[in-house]
Amino acid sequence: MKTGRLEAFSDGVLAIIITIMVLELKVPEDGTFQALNHLIPKFISYLLSFIYVGIYWNNHHHLFQIVEKVNGKILWANLTLLFFLSLIPFSTAWMGENHFEQNTVAVYGINLFLCAVSFNIVQKAAMDSEGKDSLIAKAIKNYTKEMASTALYLIGIAISFFYPKISLILFFTVAIIWLIPDRRIEKQVKH
Amino acid sequence: MKTGRLEAFSDGVLAIIITIMVLELKVPEDGTFQALNHLIPKFISYLLSFIYVGIYWNNHHHLFQIVEKVNGKILWANLTLLFFLSLIPFSTAWMGENHFEQNTVAVYGINLFLCAVSFNIVQKAAMDSEGKDSLIAKAIKNYTKEMASTALYLIGIAISFFYPKISLILFFTVAIIWLIPDRRIEKQVKH
Amino acid sequence: MKTGRLEAFSDGVLAIIITIMVLELKVPEDGTFQALNHLIPKFISYLLSFIYVGIYWNNHHHLFQIVEKVNGKILWANLTLLFFLSLIPFSTAWMGENHFEQNTVAVYGINLFLCAVSFNIVQKAAMDSEGKDSLIAKAIKNYTKEMASTALYLIGIAISFFYPKISLILFFTVAIIWLIPDRRIEKQVKH
Amino acid sequence: MKTGRLEAFSDGVLAIIITIMVLELKVPEDGTFQALNHLIPKFISYLLSFIYVGIYWNNHHHLFQIVEKVNGKILWANLTLLFFLSLIPFSTAWMGENHFEQNTVAVYGINLFLCAVSFNIVQKAAMDSEGKDSLIAKAIKNYTKEMASTALYLIGIAISFFYPKISLILFFTVAIIWLIPDRRIEKQVKH
Numbered sequence: 001m002k003t004g005r006l007e008a009f010s011d012g013v014l015a016i017i018i019t020i021m022v023l024e025l026k027v028p029e030d031g032t033f034q035a036l037n038h039l040i041p042k043f044i045s046y047l048l049s050f051i052y053v054g055i056y057w058n059n060h061h062h063l064f065q066i067v068e069k070v071n072g073k074i075l076w077a078n079l080t081l082l083f084f085l086s087l088i089p090f091s092t093a094w095m096g097e098n099h100f101e102q103n104t105v106a107v108y109g110i111n112l113f114l115c116a117v118s119f120n121i122v123q124k125a126a127m128d129s130e131g132k133d134s135l136i137a138k139a140i141k142n143y144t145k146e147m148a149s150t151a152l153y154l155i156g157i158a159i160s161f162f163y164p165k166i167s168l169i170l171f172f173t174v175a176i177i178w179l180i181p182d183r184r185i186e187k188q189v190k191h
Numbered sequence: 192m193k194t195g196r197l198e199a200f201s202d203g204v205l206a207i208i209i210t211i212m213v214l215e216l217k218v219p220e221d222g223t224f225q226a227l228n229h230l231i232p233k234f235i236s237y238l239l240s241f242i243y244v245g246i247y248w249n250n251h252h253h254l255f256q257i258v259e260k261v262n263g264k265i266l267w268a269n270l271t272l273l274f275f276l277s278l279i280p281f282s283t284a285w286m287g288e289n290h291f292e293q294n295t296v297a298v299y300g301i302n303l304f305l306c307a308v309s310f311n312i313v314q315k316a317a318m319d320s321e322g323k324d325s326l327i328a329k330a331i332k333n334y335t336k337e338m339a340s341t342a343l344y345l346i347g348i349a350i351s352f353f354y355p356k357i358s359l360i361l362f363f364t365v366a367i368i369w370l371i372p373d374r375r376i377e378k379q380v381k382h
Numbered sequence: 383m384k385t386g387r388l389e390a391f392s393d394g395v396l397a398i399i400i401t402i403m404v405l406e407l408k409v410p411e412d413g414t415f416q417a418l419n420h421l422i423p424k425f426i427s428y429l430l431s432f433i434y435v436g437i438y439w440n441n442h443h444h445l446f447q448i449v450e451k452v453n454g455k456i457l458w459a460n461l462t463l464l465f466f467l468s469l470i471p472f473s474t475a476w477m478g479e480n481h482f483e484q485n486t487v488a489v490y491g492i493n494l495f496l497c498a499v500s501f502n503i504v505q506k507a508a509m510d511s512e513g514k515d516s517l518i519a520k521a522i523k524n525y526t527k528e529m530a531s532t533a534l535y536l537i538g539i540a541i542s543f544f545y546p547k548i549s550l551i552l553f554f555t556v557a558i559i560w561l562i563p564d565r566r567i568e569k570q571v572k573h
Numbered sequence: 574m575k576t577g578r579l580e581a582f583s584d585g586v587l588a589i590i591i592t593i594m595v596l597e598l599k600v601p602e603d604g605t606f607q608a609l610n611h612l613i614p615k616f617i618s619y620l621l622s623f624i625y626v627g628i629y630w631n632n633h634h635h636l637f638q639i640v641e642k643v644n645g646k647i648l649w650a651n652l653t654l655l656f657f658l659s660l661i662p663f664s665t666a667w668m669g670e671n672h673f674e675q676n677t678v679a680v681y682g683i684n685l686f687l688c689a690v691s692f693n694i695v696q697k698a699a700m701d702s703e704g705k706d707s708l709i710a711k712a713i714k715n716y717t718k719e720m721a722s723t724a725l726y727l728i729g730i731a732i733s734f735f736y737p738k739i740s741l742i743l744f745f746t747v748a749i750i751w752l753i754p755d756r757r758i759e760k761q762v763k764h
Contacts, residue, residue, distance in 0.1 A: 005198065005252050007578065012206030015585030018659070020214065023593065025663045031671035036680070050659070054652045061578050076370065079245045086209070086241070090216045098222035107227070179649065196389065196443050203397030211405065267561065270436045277400070277432070281407045289413035298418070387580065387634050394588030402596065458752065461627045468591070468623070472598045480604035489609070 003064045006078060010060055013082050017089060018053040021046055024093035042096030045108075048172060049092040052112065055178045056085060056119065063123060066135040073125045081118035087111055105164035109157040112171060116149060149174045194255045197269060201251055204273050208280060209244040212237055215284035233287030236299075239363060240283040243303065246369045247276060247310065254314060257326040264316045272309035278302055296355035300348040303362060307340060340365045385446045388460060392442055395464050399471060400435040403428055406475035424478030427490075430554060431474040434494065437560045438467060438501065445505060448517040455507045463500035469493055487546035491539040494553060498531060531556045576637045579651060583633055586655050590662060591626040594619055597666035615669030618681075621745060622665040625685065628751045629658060629692065636696060639708040646698045654691035660684055678737035682730040685744060689726060693719060722747045 025042055028035035067074070091111040095104040123140065130136050156170035216233055219226035258265070282302040286295040314331065321327050347361035407424055410417035449456070473493040477486040505522065512518050538552035598615055601608035640647070664684040668677040696713065703709050729743035 005202065008199065008581065009202050009206055009248060009252075011578065011582050012203055012585055013210055015582055016207055016210040016589055018655075019586055019589040019593065020210065022659050022663055023214070023596070024218065025660075027597065027663060027666040027670055029670065031667070031674035031677045033676055047656075050652075050656055054649075057582060058648060061582075075249060076245075079241075082209075083238075083241055086213050087216075090213055090218060093218040094222070097218050097220065101222035103224055104222045196393065199390065200393050200397055200439060200443075203394055204401055207398055207401040211401065214405070215409065266440060267436075270432075273400075274429075274432055277404050278407075281404055281409060284409040285413070288409050288411065292413035294415055295413045387584065390581065391584050391588055391630060391634075394585055395592055398589055398592040402592065405596070406600065457631060458627075461623075464591075465620075465623055468595050469598075472595055472600065475600040476604070479600050479602065483604035485606055486604045 003067055003070050006070050006075065007061075007064050010078060010082060011057070014053060014057045014060070014085065017085055018050060018057075021049055021053075021089045021092055024089065024096065041099045042093070045092045045096035045100075048168070048175065049088050051175045051179075052115075053085065053088065055175060056081075056115065059119065059178070063126065063136070066139060067126045067130060069129065071125075071129050074122065074129060077118065077122040077125045081115065081122055084111065084114040084118050088115070100164050100168060102161050102164050105160040105167050106157055109153055109160055109167060109171060112174075113150070113153040113157065116146075116153060120146060145177055149177060194258055194261050197261050197266065198252075198255050201269060201273060202248070205244060205248045205251070205276065208276055209241060209248075212240055212244075212280045212283055215280065215287065232290045233284070236283045236287035236291075239359070239366065240279050242366045242370070243306075244276065244279065246366060247272075247306065250310065250369070254317065254327070257330060258317045258321060259325075260320065262316075262320050265313065265320060268309065268313040268316045272306065272313055275302065275305040275309050279306070291355050291359060293352050293355050296351040296358050297348055300344055300351055300358060300362060303365070304341070304344040304348065307337075307344060311337060336368055340368060385449055385452050388452050388457065389443075389446050392460060392464060393439070396435060396439045396442070396467065399467055400432060400439075403431055403435075403471045403474055406471065406478070423481045424475070427474045427478035427482075430550070430557065431470050433557045433561075434497075435467065435470065437557060438463075438497065441501065441560070445508065445518070448521060449508045449512060450516075451511065453507075453511050456504065456511060459500065459504040459507045463497065463504055466493065466496040466500050470497070482546050482550060484543050484546050487542040487549050488539055491535055491542055491549060491553060494556070495532070495535040495539065498528075498535060502528060527559055531559060576640055576643050579643050579648065580634075580637050583651060583655060584630070587626060587630045587633070587658065590658055591623060591630075594622055594626075594662045594665055597662065597669065614672045615666070618665045618669035618673075621741070621748065622661050624748045624752075625688075626658065626661065628748060629654075629688065632692065632751070636699065636709070639712060640699045640703060642702065644698075644702050647695065647702060650691065650695040650698045654688065654695055657684065657687040657691050661688070673737050673741060675734050675737050678733040678740050679730055682726055682733055682740060682744060685747070686723070686726040686730065689719075689722060718750055722750060 025039055025046060028038070088111060091104075091108045095101075095108045098104045123136075127134070127136050127140065152170045152174045156167040156174075159170070160167040216230055216237060219230070279302060282295075282299045286292075286299045289295045314327075318325070318327050318331065343361045343365045347358040347365075350361070351358040407421055407428060410421070470493060473486075473490045477483075477490045480486045505518075509516070509518050509522065534552045534556045538549040538556075541552070542549040598612055598619060601612070661684060664677075664681045668674075668681045671677045696709075700707070700709050700713065725743045725747045729740040729747075732743070733740040
């Protein structure tokens with residue numbers, strides 16, 4: 001099975017996730033700037049999640065550029081990833097609605113963490129399927145970024161019950177780490 | 192007529208169905224974990240339906256890999272399938288909203304059953320169109336899975352008026368039966 | 383400019399239109415069958431509109447199979463078509479919400495009529511662009527179906543102020559006329 | 574990295590943006606024409622935004638026809654563009670809901686302006702990446718349209734606090750300027 005339709009379907013789901021989040025920015029009934037001010041926490045949440053979904057699309061794109069075939073394992077790992085990503089509009093809105101209250105930031109962090117774990121499982125399944133000499137096995141040899149972001153997620157979740165705003169900063173930090181598309185893969189594509 | 196655009200359109204509809212279901216997880220107004228607890232039945236419904244739509248995408252994908260041409264019959268059979276699938280967000284939300292009450296589980300089961308029937312009609316239309324010596328005719332010779340799941344749907348619907356939770360278990364069981372992509376088709380592709 | 387991305391974009395918009403209509407089937411708060419009964423007018427409206435959007439996707443698909451290049455005119459004619467189609471979820475829901483009241487059926491009919499007019503403009507723009515000896519010019523020589531459905535739309539709109547249910551029957555009739563994909567085009571593709 | 578999947582993802586997001594805006598045309602509970610009348614400001618806003626998103630899709634399409642490779646910069650510039658475009662359903666609905674009140678028209682204008690700026694950044698990133706002798710560098714030599722529309726946006730935003738309706742006319746004017754697909758690019762494609 002080729003990767004074409006899996007990529008198309010994932011693109012569709014990611015495009016919808018990234019766009020329906022804006023529906024949670026409920027339109028205020030009056031036209032004052034104060035009414036807009038109330039939306040600022042929701043807007044910040046939206047911005048952060050938009051960046052995250054953008055990063056996942058990006059990395060997904062990069063990953064499947066060097067994966068050649070899809071098997072059942074990759075397929076279901078990918079659907080698991082899409083499932084946790086599909087919960088992001090919910091956890092984003094809940095966090096924004098409640099002005100970054102502790103519980104909501106914790107749940108948001110857990111959601112991000114589960115997305116990251118799922119992505120790693122997709123990557124692992126792809127590496128197993130492609131074999132040791134494949135492009136992907138050569139590309140992904142160290143996991144510094146993965147380990148750093150896992151650590152930041154876990155610290156962020158733990159801290160959220162005391163200083164939710166510091167957690168947010170940590171989650172923004174993880175996003176920045178991943179903003180740059182995965183050079184490990186780009187190098188392999190060039191070879 | 193080639194299958195490309197039918198697949199693209201179906202992918203689009205399936206991607207939207209699987210994603211808008213999450214909009215029914217209404218964001219609680221307060222940030223307590225109790226508020227999240229109330230959403231558990233909705234969440235379980237969402238999870239089950241996500242798996243089902245994922246399975247349909249999967250099997251649809253497999254089926255149209257070995258179908259070469261699309262005629263009017265296949266096209267309308269496919270639209271009928273998409274119609275019943277498009278009702279899943281509704282029946283899922285109704286069931287979750289009402290905590291798996293009898294009627295709602297029955298309607299959910301009927302919805303799943305109608306999707307299954309439609310999928311079989313699509314498959315049948317494709318087999319008629321491709322002919323007896325086609326890959327698809329060779330691939331789909333026995334209907335054990337189809338018959339087992341039909342039986343489980345019907346039992347699930349009947350039982351739902353008395354023990355809706357057992358029905359749910361049956362519907363999860365059907366999902367597990369179908370989790371593995373259709374090996375009958377994969378074998379034919381390899382030949 | 384090739385037709386690929388215009389088709390992909392139109393497919394995307396049509397897939398979303400056909401799917402978000404189901405969001406208007408508001409989930410009842412109780413789990414009784416009476417609650418479902420109240421949704422029957424909305425459900426019938428949804429079914430009719432689903433068929434119509436399905437037909438437009440179908441015919442759009444057929445049309446652009448024999449169109450080779452896209453110019454600015456075709457592009458904007460196509461966007462006009464998508465605009466009127468995008469209003470169908472609204473007019474469908476208004477009609478269903480108000481149990482096929484006169485005004486709402488009239489507006490629904492006008493919406494369908496405007497979609498039909500736009501589709502004819504797209505077709506005309508494509509014929510002008512492709513030239514007299516093109517496949518499309520050969521395919522579309524008579525307009526019996528177009529004229530019949532225009533007449534039925536106009537009668538349906540006029541009658542709706544007195545007998546809205548007869549209008550609905552007329553609109554269903556037009557749908558049935560178009561259910562079969564355009565054989566005029568299929569013939570040309572075969573040659 | 575090729576442009577295929579970036580185009581597909583952008584198409585998906587644009588298709589969703591253009592379609593979910595219609596969800597803000599809330600279905601009136603009664604079936605009178607007066608009820609429809611109340612929606613006229615929302616409808617005009619929707620029409621204007623539909624045209625704008627159509628234009629962006631159009632120009633995006635044209636731009637990436639002559640761009641051959643995508644790098645990290647183009648990718649994130651494109652995501653920034655999609656972010657500001659994703660806010661259009663919100664600013665459109667706010668403006669329509671509040672009958673073109675000053676603040677709401679100003680915010681709408683700022684949103685359009687930010688989309689325009691982002692699009693120029695995408696264009697610039699593509700030109701930098703493709704080099705001086707590329708098709709795109711030859712195509713985009715003068716910026717008359719870009720400068721005219723920037724001026725009109727800024728005037729429109731400034732004026733909106735006094736005469737919001739004149740601002741609207743200016744924004745419609747910008748739309749008309751861009752209605753015609755970018756001939757500069759079409760010329761280069763023909764060569």
